[in-house]
Amino acid sequence: MAPTYPQFELDRQLCFALHRASRAVVRAYGPLLDGTGITYPQYLVLLVLWDDPDRSLPVVDIGRRLHLDTGTLTPLLKRLEALGYVSRARDAVDERRVLVSVTPEGLDLRDRLAQVPATLYGGLGLEPEAAISLHRDLVQLTERLEAAEGGARRTDPARQGGSGS
């Protein structure tokens, strides 16, 4: 008899719900950032830099905070620099490092965007407790996924089902 595959039902896939929600959120930020010329991932980088007491961090620290690598960050930071919101300079102490610093224009942006989070989430009718518990569940899931990253490679089922070609 023909087997069924309930595990593949799209509308029950947590992964698809995540993927779709993430894309929707990035799209939702688009119009709110439009007047500034920055994109959503660039906004995340500014969040990290604004939070720093010196408003200045090496690339690797930004990457650690956002879980992004240099192949993503280097061109992104160059675009932020071209927009005038950050400056990049080799660290005099350790010349392997590039220090990324917020410019005055980049700091102004923080005030210009101060209402963005409230604007975005305000229109959704999301209960604050619901948002907090959703956030907590997402962080927990992410940490478990990232913890499993190095170890799960052995049990690759795609390499086992040898009925194929």
Added chain:
Amino acid sequence: MAPTYPQFELDRQLCFALHRASRAVVRAYGPLLDGTGITYPQYLVLLVLWDDPDRSLPVVDIGRRLHLDTGTLTPLLKRLEALGYVSRARDAVDERRVLVSVTPEGLDLRDRLAQVPATLYGGLGLEPEAAISLHRDLVQLTERLEAAEGGARRTDPARQGGSGS
């Protein structure tokens, strides 16, 4: 006095938690799909096609299901075709359409990958009810975000704070 910006705290941003979780999930699928040559978005397309009674859909229907547009799907489908998992052919009835059909090799993949969802989620210690409620919350959030997409452009705060240049 200097204002503070609690709304920008990275570790409270729902958007960042989503973005990071989504990337983690896609990365987690990588090794599980490695033996097949497909990527996670290609896997999503196969989920849609496997679910169709004819295993054959026009591009626009796949896009509607996954909320992806043709600029993303056309090259992705060509890669799936190059791998031998789908075929693409103009619909004889309506020649504007390209019908994407699962090949026998593409159907074999469903069996080869049957354990993938269980493998991925099984190692996380996620309670089934927790997964279901997380899924429900994500879908609700996504639908609210997508519903707001056409209408929120008027209240763009980045265009209002006129203290800038």
Added chain:
DNA sequence: CACAACTCTATTGTGCACAATGTAATTGCG
């Protein structure tokens, strides 16, 4: 100092996401 190991950034290549535009086929209206 010499030199291997390591760290950090940059580069290259592949693929996804999406906006904007182009083009061919179809549909609808007079």
Added chain:
DNA sequence: CGCAATTACATTGTGCACAATAGAGTTGTG
């Protein structure tokens, strides 16, 4: 039918994500 509007796919261009690699700078050891 003739032709404008619509539909569906393809193409182009920009930017993000990430693996792999390269290369410059630094550190540790003798």
